[in-house]
Amino acid sequence: MNLSVQLAPKNQRGLLLTNPVMTASGTFGYGTEYSHIFDIQKLGAIVCKGTTLESREGNPQPRLAETASGLLNAIGLQNIGVKALIKEKAPIWANWRVPVIVNIAGETTDDYARLAGELDGVAGISGIEVNISCPNIKVGGAEFGVNPESAAEVTSAVKSATSLPVLVKLTPNTSDIARVAIAVAEAGADAISLINTLKGMVVDVARRRPLLGNIAGGLSGPAIKPVALHMVYEVAGAVEVPVIGCGGITTASDAIEFIMVGASAIQVGTASFTNPRAPLDVLQGIEQFLKKEGVNNLTDLIGAARR
Numbered sequence: 001m002n003l004s005v006q007l008a009p010k011n012q013r014g015l016l017l018t019n020p021v022m023t024a025s026g027t028f029g030y031g032t033e034y035s036h037i038f039d040i041q042k043l044g045a046i047v048c049k050g051t052t053l054e055s056r057e058g059n060p061q062p063r064l065a066e067t068a069s070g071l072l073n074a075i076g077l078q079n080i081g082v083k084a085l086i087k088e089k090a091p092i093w094a095n096w097r098v099p100v101i102v103n104i105a106g107e108t109t110d111d112y113a114r115l116a117g118e119l120d121g122v123a124g125i126s127g128i129e130v131n132i133s134c135p136n137i138k139v140g141g142a143e144f145g146v147n148p149e150s151a152a153e154v155t156s157a158v159k160s161a162t163s164l165p166v167l168v169k170l171t172p173n174t175s176d177i178a179r180v181a182i183a184v185a186e187a188g189a190d191a192i193s194l195i196n197t198l199k200g201m202v203v204d205v206a207r208r209r210p211l212l213g214n215i216a217g218g219l220s221g222p223a224i225k226p227v228a229l230h231m232v233y234e235v236a237g238a239v240e241v242p243v244i245g246c247g248g249i250t251t252a253s254d255a256i257e258f259i260m261v262g263a264s265a266i267q268v269g270t271a272s273f274t275n276p277r278a279p280l281d282v283l284q285g286i287e288q289f290l291k292k293e294g295v296n297n298l299t300d301l302i303g304a305a306r307r
């Protein structure tokens with residue numbers, strides 16, 4: 001059975017995964033936190049926590065709230081910063097079989113370009129995932145990913161700063177995600193991942209206050225799966241580059257739905273909080289499904305529900 005997928009066919013280095021199961025940024029730490037729980041080398045790729053130029057402590061507590069079939073988070077990009085990542089984490093990843101992709105976030109286009117430049121050529125790093133769901137400080141605080149122009153600008157800046165494969169991760173908090181996807185693909189993205197969290201809030205009625213310290217947060221988990229699936233369907237129909245599906249994937253069946261609407265790979269996120277082995281369970285479930293269906297090549301399933 002061949003489960004391998006090429007996520008950056010036009011990039012000189014390429015990004016070949018032995019299977020389509022990735023971890024979602026911010027839900028799997030730096031990978032090291034899970035390596036004693038299961039053999040993480042079996043996964044297709046690991047995407048690490050969002051990384052910024054300087055280390056960040058994140059937002060005030062509380063930063064997490066459980067909702068019906070979902071999780072609301074406002075972590076605020078707590079991370080060790082790119083220099084510590086290169087010094088402390090990359091040397092560990094360099095000895096791994098599984099490719100590690102670094103998720104990056106910035107407040108200006110220049111931040112993104114500088115991050116991409118720092119990561120270029122570092123052993124142990126196989127790709128960059130650009131999180132364009134961060135507030136664009138220079139243009140009034142809206143997210144970069146909300147409009148096609150700013151999303152394309154960040155993508156071009158990152159592409160010019162690195163030869164690594166570049167995945168651009170889209171936000172669902174926009175009116176026309178397919179337009180943003182087309183702009184990002186035209187600006188040179190090697191692949192597109194989606195979706196990030198949907199904006200939401202919870203009120204603590206006893207305190208008569210928003211529950212989260214940050215007031216608003218990002219909704220993830222099974223609650224967002226149908227929304228994510230439809231957005232992946234739309235984007236996969238609009239661009240030629242590989243699409244990576246994410247949003248509420250908890251079981252192999254969820255993952256297969258995303259693959260059938262056109263995703264070449266998938267990311268498991270919030271599910272890892274309730275079941276740390278979720279990415280491996282999803283992978284094994286996909287293998288069983290292919291066997292049962294007599295499908296030898298995963299690529300035969302990609303987009304099967306579109307035809």
Ligand SMILES: Cc1cc2nc3c(=O)[nH]c(=O)nc-3n(C[C@H](O)[C@H](O)[C@H](O)COP(=O)(O)O)c2cc1C
Nearest residue numbers: 024025026050073131195196220221247248269270
């Ligand atoms: C606690 C938490 C932290 C996250 N941190 C990041 C991050 O740093 N960068 C990013 O691009 N996405 C981040 N995400 C979004 C996830 O990677 C994913 O896109 C989203 O949660 C939807 O997938 P899921 O429903 O499977 O969790 C975070 C999500 C959660 C729940």
